[in-house]
Amino acid sequence: MNETQISQDSVSFEETISINGDIQFDNVNFAYPARSDVLVLRNLTLTTRAGETTALVGSSGS
Numbered sequence: 001m002n003e004t005q006i007s008q009d010s011v012s013f014e015e016t017i018s019i020n021g022d023i024q025f026d027n028v029n030f031a032y033p034a035r036s037d038v039l040v041l042r043n044l045t046l047t048t049r050a051g052e053t054t055a056l057v058g059s060s061g062s
């Protein structure tokens with residue numbers, strides 16, 4: 001069996017926080033770095049209520 005060891009120094013971690021309320025995005029724009037001139041989100045305003053699960057899905061549905 002081939003196993004690869006991953007050094008903790010080469011992996012970045014983000015702290016997970018607990019949120020106990022609504023999450024609101026107001027007029028958010030987003031573009032991928034490789035195509036920064038093409039906005040994939042434009043003026044997105046979205047509120048997710050506490051306890052809800054929300055997903056953003058592209059035109060491919062993936």
